Amino acid sequence: MADxxxxxxxxxxxxxxxxxxxxxxxLSGVNLTLYKGDFVTIIGGNGAGKSTMLNAxxxxxxxxxxxxxxxxRDVTRLPEHKRxxxxxxxxxxxxxxxxxxxxxxxxxxxxxxxxxxRGLRWGITAKERAVYREKLASLDLGLETRLGSKVGLLSxxxxxxxxxxxxxxxxxxxxxLDEHTAALDPKTAEKVLxxxxxxxxxxxxxxxxxxxxxxxxxxxxxxxxMMHEGRIILDLNAEEKQHMTVEDLLEQxxxxxxxxxxxxxxxxx
Amino acid sequence: xNIAQLLxxxxxxxxxxxxWGIMAIGVYITFRILDxxxxxxxxxxxxxxxxxxxxxxxxxxxxxxxxxxFLAGLVAGLVTGVFHTGMxxxxxxxxxxxxxxxxxxxxxxxxxxxxxxxxxNVPLSINKYKNMLVSLRNVGSFSxxxxxxxxxxxxxxxxxLMYWFFGTEYGCSLRAVGANQQMARAQGINTGAGKIxxxxxxxxxxxFSGALMAQxxxxxxxxxxxxxxxxxxxxxxxxxxxxxxxFRNFALKLLAVSLGAIxxxxxxxxxxxxxxxxDDLKLLTALVVALFLAMPYWKNxxxxxxxxxxxxxx
Numbered sequence: 001m002a003d004x005x006x007x008x009x010x011x012x013x014x015x016x017x018x019x020x021x022x023x024x025x026x027l028s029g030v031n032l033t034l035y036k037g038d039f040v041t042i043i044g045g046n047g048a049g050k051s052t053m054l055n056a057x058x059x060x061x062x063x064x065x066x067x068x069x070x071x072x073r074d075v076t077r078l079p080e081h082k083r084x085x086x087x088x089x090x091x092x093x094x095x096x097x098x099x100x101x102x103x104x105x106x107x108x109x110x111x112x113x114x115x116x117x118r119g120l121r122w123g124i125t126a127k128e129r130a131v132y133r134e135k136l137a138s139l140d141l142g143l144e145t146r147l148g149s150k151v152g153l154l155s156x157x158x159x160x161x162x163x164x165x166x167x168x169x170x171x172x173x174x175x176x177l178d179e180h181t182a183a184l185d186p187k188t189a190e191k192v193l194x195x196x197x198x199x200x201x202x203x204x205x206x207x208x209x210x211x212x213x214x215x216x217x218x219x220x221x222x223x224x225x226m227m228h229e230g231r232i233i234l235d236l237n238a239e240e241k242q243h244m245t246v247e248d249l250l251e252q253x254x255x256x257x258x259x260x261x262x263x264x265x266x267x268x269x
Numbered sequence: 270x271n272i273a274q275l276l277x278x279x280x281x282x283x284x285x286x287x288x289w290g291i292m293a294i295g296v297y298i299t300f301r302i303l304d305x306x307x308x309x310x311x312x313x314x315x316x317x318x319x320x321x322x323x324x325x326x327x328x329x330x331x332x333x334x335x336x337x338x339f340l341a342g343l344v345a346g347l348v349t350g351v352f353h354t355g356m357x358x359x360x361x362x363x364x365x366x367x368x369x370x371x372x373x374x375x376x377x378x379x380x381x382x383x384x385x386x387x388x389x390n391v392p393l394s395i396n397k398y399k400n401m402l403v404s405l406r407n408v409g410s411f412s413x414x415x416x417x418x419x420x421x422x423x424x425x426x427x428x429x430l431m432y433w434f435f436g437t438e439y440g441c442s443l444r445a446v447g448a449n450q451q452m453a454r455a456q457g458i459n460t461g462a463g464k465i466x467x468x469x470x471x472x473x474x475x476x477f478s479g480a481l482m483a484q485x486x487x488x489x490x491x492x493x494x495x496x497x498x499x500x501x502x503x504x505x506x507x508x509x510x511x512x513x514x515x516f517r518n519f520a521l522k523l524l525a526v527s528l529g530a531i532x533x534x535x536x537x538x539x540x541x542x543x544x545x546x547x548d549d550l551k552l553l554t555a556l557v558v559a560l561f562l563a564m565p566y567w568k569n570x571x572x573x574x575x576x577x578x579x580x581x582x583x
């Protein structure tokens with residue numbers, strides 16, 4: 001079923017600062033295929049290449065070797081802002097995904113025009129405003145009455161929730177979530193995760209989610225992959241995930257990598 | 270010190286403030302909206318003056334000459350933009366390079382039609398070119414000839430235009446580039462192109478202002494833009510300090526910049542009247558701007574020190 005392949009990564013290689021003392025081989029042959037509706041969680045130790053893989057897909061930097069197909073199109077050489085037409089992104093740092101000095105509705109209006117040409121029409125219409133109010137209300141954070149507030153005044157959790165809404169406002173072919181709950185307190189993280197699951201479910205999105213929380217990795221999505229030293233070393237399908245505990249996962253990691261899993265932020269429970 | 274003498278100077282200060290205010294709005298676009306400190310303006314201001322002067326002296330209508338000066342400013346901004354985004358040169362250095370190059374270019378522009386092919390000064394007598402848009406000769410009169418009226422009109426129209434532009438889809442995307450580049454790219458905005466367009470508009474306005482200044486003062490000079498960036502920053506900062514709490518709307522913020530430029534020139538007139546030597550003016554301006562630029566930094570440090578102190582007791 002080649003037509004339902006949403007993302008195909010072939011033999012991705014990336015080395016940062018080649019030829020210097022800080023040389024770091026971040027990706028060393030990543031192969032991955034995602035089908036429409038796949039919700040894949042990604043785990044791995046420090047420097048395993050999880051974020052690098054997401055950024056390579058997003059086009060933050062050019063890759064050294066390999067190819068990236070999004071929805072059947074070869075986007076390997078497409079600049080980041082052009083790939084954005086197909087991607088929704090939420091970053092680890094809540095400050096990254098929104099423009100602090102612009103207000104909530106302006107941020108949403110920018111996101112609603114992702115992948116479209118921006119002309120000299122007015123930047124936000126009254127009709128849109130009503131839609132935004134409704135969508136914000138569904139977040140249940142009280143943001144629907146604050147459309148004119150500067151995003152810089154929001155809390156980290158509110159900003160992440162807003163970024164999620166922005167990422168899905170215009171349906172992306174692929175949603176990239178890069179440890180988007182890592183900087184939040186546990187309660188807020190739980191809320192944002194719930195919202196993530198809801199948005200992905202409602203819109204039938206294909207998503208890649210990097211997480212440091214092993215339990216979340218197993219509980220969410222229909223697939224879990226584990227990365228180590230720039231490669232995917234384990235790929236679990238929905239059924240395998242169901243029977244897996246966090247302990248099993250750690251054991252699997254040691255078996256596949258020959259090492260103990262270490263991650264500064266790793267949550268095992 | 271004769272107070273009548275000072276009062277006599279004030280209309281001129283107002284007119285100059287309005288002209289520099291347009292330049293300052295250009296600086297506001299790069300400095301505050303795009304978050305880029307663009308030093309091209311010292312050069313592009315004089316470019317505007319040079320282009321307008323050479324066109325007016327060769328018989329082109331001053332209005333058309335002023336508009337062509339605007340186009341020349343767009344090109345200056347384009348060069349800085351390409352230096353910065355296309356060649357990876359830090360914005361501040363890209364601006365300095367263009368500014369330096371423009372010095373030669375401006376000498377050449379002003380030298381068009383001369384034997385030497387290069388000239389540092391072009392006189393623009395209002396006696397000879399009677400249809401010039403603004404002139405300091407009429408600044409004391411109560412007629413419609415007074416340049417203050419036209420400058421007020423231009424300022425209002427410009428602020429309205431900018432308000433509209435930065436409210437459009439494209440204008441919003443430029444604001445996003447200045448606010449958060451990573452976010453802008455993730456929303457599909459070409460940040461490099463955005464910066465180039467912003468630098469072009471900014472320098473276009475700066476050159477436009479330079480064209481008006483050349484007509485107002487009755488000559489164009491290759492060094493008329495020296496320190497323009499500092500005057501622009503002074504206007505932006507004075508406007509923010511005085512009207513920041515009051516003016517929240519974008520149009521009002523731009524108005525504050527223009528008012529900042531006017532206040533700057535009024536204050537200059539007063540200190541000159543009090544006996545300051547004109548030669549010391551730029552030193553004074555630089556120190557005042559440095560002081561105001563330091564304020565947010567000092568405020569932050571003071572606030573965090575107070576927090577730390579509080580933690581000790583808590």
